[in-house]
Amino acid sequence: MTEEIMTAAEAMEASAMPRARVVHCDDKARATPEQLPLPKAVAKKPVGDKSPAEWAYERVILYLKNFEEQLDKDHEVAMGFTGSSAGVLRIEGLGYFDPDIITFYGADETGTRMQLIQNVAQLNVALRAISKKTPEEEPARRIGFRLAQDLGEDEETSDN
Template structure:
């Protein structure tokens, strides 16, 4: 018997995420796992956004709070050595912030209908930030 992956359901679109083996654990990554997680998430977000159409933007769906929570991701950051944060708005336009420990991080990236005329893309914004998730020159 061979181990073959199951076929996706009919009508499903399968978009492979490029796999890049993790870089060797550096002393800096060992001291600040939140920074390492932030950098990896940033790449996943950029890859996910690359496949979105003009009517959708990136969002996160969480199911570990006793109910399902979905929100549009507007920004992301970290507080080393162990916390990653997501900032965004829920379906009512109210601000939300998720603070998650790196050992418990589990976020489902999903596409939601855009909230504004132009869909928000955060991948390029994350690229302009320094290692603390703060825009260069920011506080």
């Protein structure tokens, strides 16, 4: 018999822990959020105590930060849209409204203000690298890092 016997407390804790998995075709691929330990600020509140919006918000931040870590100084993160002619949204802000809404704030490639309000049940985010507006004048803006700071994330992480 290979099943592990757990106490009620252990079973409850295990059910509250996030589960993640990823497989890459390149064994040397950069670690992705599914493979990295959760920041302590994210892990301190059990998943079962979070609304779907809060939990989606936190994970989108982890993906944004990881994506930005792979960009050079001349590119910023944006979001592409499928199934419409809306183009891309340069991500300048991210929020959530319990229990089930995520909001992306930003601008399109021409600088026109945009906002995407999405139910977490329909959440699809395609991250894209786009050239920053003024390559020579200012450094690329890193929304993922700013959002991670707002979560209270520091360099400490927790095993997930």
